[in-house]
Amino acid sequence: MTFFVNFLIVLCLAALAFQAFVGVAFFLSSIYEKERRAAVVGFFQCAVMVGVLVLFVIWVMTGFFHTVLGRGLLILFFAASGAAVFYLTRRTEKNQRALQGSSGLIVGYVKRFDERMHVFARNRSLRPESPEYSAFYREHPELEDYDRQRRKRGGPVGKVGSIDQPKGGVPAAMALASQKMCEYLSIPEIYRPQPHIAFREKVAKQKTELSPQEAAERVKGYARHLGAALVGVTEINPLWLYAQRGEIFHENWDDWGRDITLDTQYAVVMAEEMSLEMIGAAPHTPTVVESMQVYAKGAYIATQVAAFIANLGYQATANHLRHYDAILPALAVDAGLGELGRLGYLISRELGPRIRLSAVLTDLPLTTDRPVDIGVMDFCRACKKCAACCPSQSIPREDDPSEHNGLLRWKLKAETCFDYWGKIGTDCNVCMKVCPWSHARTFPHQLIVWLVSRNKHARKIFLAMDDVFYGKKPKPKPAPRWADTH
Secondary structure: OHHHHHHHHHHHHHHHHHHHHHHHHHHHHHHHOOOHHHHHHHHHHHHHHHHHHHHHHHHHHOOHHHOHHHHHHHHHHHHHHHHHHHHHHOOOOOOHHHHOHHHHHEOOOOOOOOHHHOHHHHHHHOOOOOHHHHHHHHHOHHHHHHHHHHHHOOOOOOOOOHHHOOOOHHHHHHHHHHHHHHHHOOOHHHHOOOOOHHHHHHHHHOOOOOOHHHHHHHHHHHHHHHOOOEEEEEEOOHHHEOOEOOOOOOOOHHHOOOEOOOOOOEEEEEEEEOOHHHHOOOOOHHHHHHHHHHHHHHHHHHHHHHHHHHHOOOOEEEEEOOEOOEOHHHHHHHOOOOEEOOOOOEEEOOOEOOEEEEEEEEOOOOOOOOOOOOOHHHHHHHHOHHHHHOOOOOOOOOOOOEEEOOEEEOOOOHHHHHHHHHHHOOOOOHHHHHOHHHOOOOHHHHHHHHHHOOOHHHHHHHHHHHHHHHOOOOOOOOOOHHHOOO
16 A cells, blocks of 8 residues: 555656746746736646645655555546546547548539739739729629729828837838848749759750659758748648739739649748747837848748759749739648647647748649648637637638638638738737737647647637736737847
8 A cells, every 4th residue: 555655646746847847938028028927827726736736745755645545646646637638638539620631621512713813912912903904803893892992092001100109210210121132032032033054055955863762851851941840741732822823923924814723833931930929029120120020031931942942953932922823821721830829820730820921832742641630710710819819800700611602711800900010000910919828939839839729628728828928918019139129
């Protein structure tokens, strides 16, 4: 009996020590994240956890657990702890739709999206009095007055930094500087490169032969070396190609309205991380500084990966902020980078929605990745934090996703979302900031992500805890001094 009691004491002591360690780690993590409320609540939680550990040690030292009452309490604590661990760590039922990737969301007829209908293309590319303008609004007269009023306010984003006047102009200048890089990299000979002169003679004779497995390993490794946080490969589902070209940046108006056809088979999809510190200022101007900087980084990575593949003798087209052939979130789902969330963004296991996507479409044979189930649909069904915090009320609040264009999803109200962008002069990002998946990947948050990605009960518990620690409607945090607007 003594051996059995001592064995239980050691196990319980280890469990309480681990619990106290997690509490301390969360408290320190909250300080690192500059989350004042979480740090305060975390301090009291930590104090309770450490206090329980100290009390347990005192009872051990006094021999309490060798009494009848002590043994009973010890066994009860061990049984309750074991049940809780089993309850929260076991893998509950998988989402078979998620494991099918984007195909799992198809519940009806899907019509490919015409890029000319995109709010950005309508307000950024179409020029009043041009033949294209007249042709488009003859077909869609219901949009003309609405779009005209938006253009008067400065287009989809309006006057960049207007929410933070008079000091918003400084970070706005940073944002526009990064945006300019994306425009430069959208020149056709850059986003669709030819082999470098040093490789042209060799490529003309024979492509570089690589097995699909080696090719994928080298392409992914190069992308990560360039700075991509996540990389995945998928075969391209033609449904996710835009139907017609709508965005024009370099007077290539012959392309406007042209059918976009599939001449490549694979997509290398990359995600670049958005800084937690910069996103914390959402919806203020530092957040659009970060968006444009990360979009520029994605353009930089995608164009180099495309050039690398072209030098091997294969077709490659970079897709980034200023040139898209395909809808990248859908390709990212198929490439195993994450799942689509309620807020309309891809949510990844590693970084949540704090990412921007870029891609390279290619005919280089590559081994592909599988879609993942990390519990996002179930999580978002219960959470709704992004919808509650959305300043323009553009994110749906219904429990379950519904069918839109043959797809099962929560559909963002793009027009009201972009109207708010035009009003404040930033791309808002409040939904990204408040999403519980966005927290820094410190040890306690890594542990939480592991639990919620596999267990439906853990999702409910940690959703409630997120409201306690961070608040139901978190407030903007100060940006770094160099990007601040105050």
